Amino acid sequence: MTSLNSTGRSLLQDDPGVLEGPTSLFASRWIAALKNVQPGLVLSWSVIGVATLWALAPQAFTSYSGTVGIARQQLRAPSAEHWLGTDALGRDLLARIIYGASNSLSGAFVAVGVGLAVGTALGLIAGTARGRTDAVIMRGVDVLLSIPQLFLSLSIVILLGFGNVTAAIAVGVTSIARFARLARSEVVRVRVSDYVEAAYGSGGTFTRVLLRHILPNSLTSVTALAALQFGWAILAISTLGFLGYGAPPPTPEWGLLIAEGRNYIARAWWLTTVPGIVVILVVLSANRISRSFGKVKA
Amino acid sequence: MSTAIDFRPPSSSRADMPVLDISKLAVAYRGKDEFQRVVHNVSLQVKPGEVVALVGESGSGKTTTAQAVIGLLAENGRLESGAIRLNGTDIAGWSQKRLDAIRGSKISLIPQDPTSSLNPVRTVGAQVAEVLEVHRYGSRREIEARVIELLGRVGLPEPELRARQYPHELSGGMRQRVLIAIAIALKPSLIIADEPTSALDVTVQKRILDLIDELRHEYGTAVLLVTHDLGVAADRASHIVVLKGGRIQEQGRTEEVLANPRSDYTRQLLSDAPSLGKVRHVSRAASLRSEENAIEVENLVQDFSVRGRETFRALDGVSFIVRRGSTHAIVGESGSGKTTTARSIVGFNKPTGGRILVDGTDVTGLRGEALRQFRRKIQLVYQNPFASLDPLQTIFQIVEEPLLNFDPIPREDRARKVQAILDRVGLPPSVLTRKARALSGGQRQRVAIARALVLDPQVLVLDEAVSALDVTVQAQILDLLDELQKAMNLTYLFISHDLAVVRQISDTVSVLHNGRQVDSGSIEDVFSCPTSDYTRELLGAIPGQRRPFHH
Secondary structure, eight states, X not given: OHHHHHHHHHHHHHHHHHHTSHHHHHHHHHHHHHHHOOHHHHHHHHHHHHHHHHHHOGGGTOSSOSSOOOTTOTTOOSOSSSTTOBOTTSOBHHHHHHHHXXXXXXXXXXXXXXXXXXXXXXHHHHHHXXXXXXXXXXXXXXXXXXXXXXXXXXXXXXXXXXXXXHHHHHHHHHHHHHHHHHHXXXXXXXXXXXXXXXXXXTTOOHHHHIIIIIHHHHHHHHHHHHHHHHHHHHHHHHHHHHHTOSSOTTSOOHHHHHHHHHTTTTTOTHHHHHHXXXXXXHHHHHHHHHHHXXXXXX | OXXXXXXXXXXXXXXXXXXXXXXXXXXXXXXXXXXXXXXXXXXXXXXXXXXEEEEOOTTSSHHHXXXXXXXXXXXXXXXXXXXXXXXXXXXXXXXXXXXXXXXXXXXXXXXXXXXXXXXXXXXXXHHHHHHHHHTTOSOHHHHHHHHHHHHHHTTOSSHHHHHTSOGGGSOHHHHHXXXXXXXXXXXXXXXXXXXXXXXXXXXXXXXXXXXXXXXHHHHOOEEEEEESOHHHHHHHOSEEEEEETTEEEEEEEHHHHHHSOOSHHHXXXXXXXXTXXXXXXXXXXXXXTOOOEEEEEEEEEEEEEETTTEEEEEEEEEEEEEETTOEEEEEOOTTSSHHHHHHHHTTSSOOSEEEEEETTEEGGGOOHHHHHHHTTTEEEEOSOTTTSSOTTSBHHHHHHHHHHHSSOOOHHHHHHHHHHHHHHTTOOGGGTTSBGGGSOHHHHHHHHHHHHHTTOOSEEEEESTTTTSOHHHHHHHHHHHHHHHHHHTOEEEEEESOHHHHHHHOSEEEEEETTEEEEEEEHHHHHHSOSSHHHXXXXXXXXXXSSOOOO
């Protein structure tokens, strides 16, 4: 026993000498590189990656149709044939989720796009023009902020009509205020910086300075917000879909899937649970990724 | 101990034992994947009642050394080896908890920036009392009395009132006095003063340094003075330690180091320090012969409205004339109106009254397109080269921009012009594709000068353009400006608080004080026989004059 101990100790003592060799230096660098990898971030990117692939090429992931049911295969439990079971019309749930990705993701893109474009433009104008224009725009933004988001998007859907695109626009409108506020504060910060004054001083006209300096330098934190809003938009669109204000049936949309499965929750809990988990995973992943953007910027 | 230093207390037997004895100190910071050593093998001693100056440029490791002594290294810093003996006890390996017992009582710090070093939501008195409470000085009443006594001792008028005030109610100099009161509260044997006056105006700087000197006499405290200003070190320290790149270049008695510098680096520092270096012999005769006026300022008045209807007169009747091809300096402390004057002349401010003629054009009446066209004649170089360059643009884009704003010229011509001007300001073509953050401070300021010159202006306004730079870089930029002036017949308007620099490069000067011009004329006249008390005070505050020294 004692001899074993002593050999063990001598081996340990030898170790540092071994580690100094060139190979171990290479290995330690690898270990350092691996330490920098954040597993959460990798996982988030893979979730978003899979969802994107589903949206781009759904047929590559499932042989079933997303909309047409199979006769006599209603409300089947998960099995080798139907991994996540089938719904009341005999449609494969996995296929519905995969085909639904394109509706949910494209909706989120449109929503973020509307908010980003309109909000940033308003913020940019308010921040550069100042004075009365600024006051008018920003008070309008305050009014937008004071209306509950869901209530506002429901009203817009009712005004514009039902559908996937109108739901996306409705969600986008509710995020205009946040983008406008952020963009304005960034513009106000950037426009008093020395380099902007120097640009005017070297003969720059208002529009030129705006496009060359103020806009690019204000956009960095706005893009971080856009990434964050992406996850939120998926959630908001699913909410509208769940309430029946989004894409009409039989379109496979994640929020709609949850709503439809709700009727069979006692017999087939997976019909509502699995789409719910998918939404949660995608939203969390988008949040995680946007947070890493923010860190890089800061 | 030397006897040559007049203001030091006579040596005693205790003096053989240093208060602080650093030997072979090495400090490293954790970088991306490994520790990088920034202080190498630094050894120095501070004896009781002595001032030792740690002199070096930014990045020389002087602040790191000072932080290591008091155990306040940044989180990624690590003391690698060496000993720090305080009154004979090695404190190098001590935990923060153990250090807490001696920080404030045996060793204390006067930080650099008086604005960010005080807690804005607590009264000044409470902050001075804190150090006494932490070290259990006595009863509440005793502490209160001591706080008032300390605030009075550091020269704050009405100490009872000050103790109840918040930091924002005090000026920069007064805040620094409060920090000194905290540092001396428990009569420590060693005070570390980390650039204690760099953020202050020259006249305030002199008073604060005088105060530290006085207190040192009274308490016999030793001071480790960290400074980038060789002039300050020459005035105040008995020993000088010159650091570069984390290594000691030279150390010794102040007069020896100044008179016979042994290392090349010290020699360079001495010749570059504006307050110590010999006055440049620039032939100004040719430029002064020009009778043409590049800038005429007549009776300039600027009012700013402060909260509603109250007005504050920032400039009151400033007038001067600048001849073409010469350099006119505007000198003053913060709040004197010198930057307002500069901004009015380049057309960023509309003055309330008066006239500004640049090359015969009245700037005050210009608007819109006329103002834009006027900008080809006059360009401004900013103080901070880190803020005046767009962080997203490449150097080529930055320098090219002014060309795009006026008469369009073909792309090849633009590229040629940009390269020519970068060559002119001494930058290699390899910087063209880089962003500003990849350049050093001196290089950035060269880029800013190149951007200002690419339009071939006649007048360059330099707003504290060399103040943020290290002395050697500052000297290089001043040389560059001198060379460009001769080659391109430029007129300079040089805004500065630093009289030593102004003396080196200007032909004429205006001294501003609280918005009024208190002195004006040729540099020789104003410096040799100033007409106002304020100018005399400013001149007396230039560091580096206390020791007669020539080389």
